Amino acid sequence: MKLFDVYPINDITITRAKGSHVWDDKGQQYLDMYGGHAVISIGHTHPNYVDRLTEQLNQVGFYSNSVRIPQQEHLAELLGKITNKPDFQLFLCNSGAEANENALKLASFHTGRKQVVAFRKAFHGRTSLAVAATDNPSLVAPINQTDVITFLPFNDEQALEEHFTAHGEEIAAVIIEGIQGVGGIHIASENFLRKIRSLCDRFGSIYIADSIQCGYGRSGKFFSHDFAGVDADIYSMAKGMGNGFPVAGIMISPKIKPKHAMLGTTFGGNHLACAAAIAVLEVIESEDLINNAAAMGSLLMKEIGEMPHLTAVRGRGLMIGFDVPDTMKDLRKNLLWKRRIFTGEAKPNVIRLLPSLALMKHDAQNFLDALKEEIQLLEQHRNTVN
Numbered sequence: 001m002k003l004f005d006v007y008p009i010n011d012i013t014i015t016r017a018k019g020s021h022v023w024d025d026k027g028q029q030y031l032d033m034y035g036g037h038a039v040i041s042i043g044h045t046h047p048n049y050v051d052r053l054t055e056q057l058n059q060v061g062f063y064s065n066s067v068r069i070p071q072q073e074h075l076a077e078l079l080g081k082i083t084n085k086p087d088f089q090l091f092l093c094n095s096g097a098e099a100n101e102n103a104l105k106l107a108s109f110h111t112g113r114k115q116v117v118a119f120r121k122a123f124h125g126r127t128s129l130a131v132a133a134t135d136n137p138s139l140v141a142p143i144n145q146t147d148v149i150t151f152l153p154f155n156d157e158q159a160l161e162e163h164f165t166a167h168g169e170e171i172a173a174v175i176i177e178g179i180q181g182v183g184g185i186h187i188a189s190e191n192f193l194r195k196i197r198s199l200c201d202r203f204g205s206i207y208i209a210d211s212i213q214c215g216y217g218r219s220g221k222f223f224s225h226d227f228a229g230v231d232a233d234i235y236s237m238a239k240g241m242g243n244g245f246p247v248a249g250i251m252i253s254p255k256i257k258p259k260h261a262m263l264g265t266t267f268g269g270n271h272l273a274c275a276a277a278i279a280v281l282e283v284i285e286s287e288d289l290i291n292n293a294a295a296m297g298s299l300l301m302k303e304i305g306e307m308p309h310l311t312a313v314r315g316r317g318l319m320i321g322f323d324v325p326d327t328m329k330d331l332r333k334n335l336l337w338k339r340r341i342f343t344g345e346a347k348p349n350v351i352r353l354l355p356s357l358a359l360m361k362h363d364a365q366n367f368l369d370a371l372k373e374e375i376q377l378l379e380q381h382r383n384t385v386n
């Protein structure tokens with residue numbers, strides 16, 4: 001049987017990984033400034049993570065949500081502490097899209113309404129409502145098309161206010177990434193997030209903070225939405241939560257009350273997934289990784305901001321984007337194939353950096369040196385051709 005060919009892949013086979021590095025089957029080392037798409041939070045194969053998972057696997061790997069799973073309660077307690085939202089409630093699932101599906105469903109149950117506000121360039125996942133709330137028609141199959149989602153311009157307070165004034169009583173939820181990832185690294189302004197909070201309060205709608213890519217410490221705060229100083233009603237989380245183990249969840253405001261069978265999943269919150277998520281939070285705390293993300297992010301953004309040709313350097317913590325001109329369009333490819341450095345991209349011309357929050361200064365410096373040299377080489381090449 002062949003694999004269903006939906007991913008444009010690089011012909012690289014990774015066989016080993018440690019910290020911010022991976023090795024291929026030929027023994028070649030790569031610097032991972034992409035974090036496997038913002039997933040590697042504490043670094044590859046962190047010893048505490050490997051120990052926790054191994055220990056749990058030797059005890060019990062899985063049992064369903066029909067029994068008590070104390071690891072879920074432990075995880076909820078740790079999350080309550082690190083986010084400073086101990087009165088929120090935790091529902092666990094398996095992926096980012098599923099977290100957003102559950103968030104939207106819960107908002108609809110709670111409000112009894114159907115309409116959702118999302119924003120231009122948003123990405124919320126590839127299933128059902130999550131993909132309907134994603135502003136990329138090429139991802140939306142005919143069966144996902146719905147008239148319950150309205151896309152408004154990002155960071156436009158006036159457009160939001162006008163929409164609420166006209167339709168506020170029908171709006172179940174506003175869903176927004178604190179920093180748009182797939183859309184190209186765009187920060188939701190603090191005033192815009194506060195506006196969402198106040199309009200949701202006024203009209204009884206639910207504010208959903210999609211923190212799947214920008215959450216879990218990546219921005220230099222636990223949730224990038226925290227920069228606005230207001231609470232959302234639901235935070236969706238995935239990616240960095242399990243450092244590669246598929247675990248996701250939503251944190252739910254105490255004002256939303258649970259009812260049996262309202263939400264559910266077979267695999268969500270299983271013993272192994274909780275072990276991974278607990279290990280991640282322990283390491284984030286013990287190694288002070290949120291502050292490290294903030295410090296490494298500032299260093300990278302400052303240095304990249306001073307490089308020629310690269311423009312619009314933006315982001316927070318270790319969620320960084322910059323624009324690459326057409327004349328340098330081979331830059332990302334050269335970083336991978338000549339320098340063995342993984343980076344991310346956003347179409348058409350953005351390089352995205354999403355490394356582990358444990359990125360070390362010398363690795364950040366190696367990346368900056370390689371970036372600078374590759375820019376110079378492309379520049380020289382351009383001058384000899386012209």
Ligand SMILES: Cc1ncc(COP(=O)(O)O)c(C=O)c1O
Nearest residue numbers: 095096097123124125181212213
């Ligand atoms: C902001 C955001 N929301 C949701 C998702 C979907 O997550 P998953 O691929 O785990 O379903 C992603 C994935 O890139 C994302 O970046």
